[in-house]
């Protein structure tokens with residue numbers, strides 16, 4: 001397959017002790033928010049969409065706030081508030097909440113990244129890199145297993161992932177054991193220290209906020 005930017009990006013992210021699909025979706029969404037601040041808040045098309053969808057979902061509203069400033073909040077929310085107040089004055093029903101633009105983008109890019117992962121898994125170097133360093137979250141593990149049903153390397157993907165998840169479980173159990181007063185002198189290993197800090201991201205569905 002063509003080794004595009006995303007192919008290389010997934011491969012590079014395998015060293016991060018995180019699901020490359022989740023981090024890619026998140027990072028691309030964050031860069032969209034960055035661009036939004038500087039270019040699109042005053043864009044007519046964007047503002048129409050923003051009104052039609054009644055702003056972002058709660059998660060992206062908070063992300064927009066974290067990236068934003070007084071001016072871009074004034075631009076988009078003055079517009080939304082004005083429309084809402086007019087509706088109220090005219091006794092018009094408020095529109096139903098529609099899809100959040102950024103969630104929609106996340107759903108689309110997630111599908112693309114999963115497809116690239118699945119195709120790339122045919123290639124020896126990609127597969128070996130995954131076997132050596134890669135891991136995916138539970139959610140994407142299940143989705144990829146379903147998508148890769150007839151893939152020649154589905155068993156390889158399954159066993160490589162399970163092996164790492166079992167290793168994480170062992171590390172978590174070790175932390176519990178070492179916390180016991182009988183083992184109080186035993187220090188946490190570097191792996192155990194990173195595992196307790198990253199495990200939550202492998203177990204929650206990071207797309208749960210999407211509407």
Ligand SMILES: [Zn+2]
Pocket residue numbers: 019020021022023136137138139140206
């Ligand atoms: Zn994931």
Ligand SMILES: [Zn+2]
Pocket residue numbers: 056057058059060100101102103104209210211
């Ligand atoms: Zn959203």
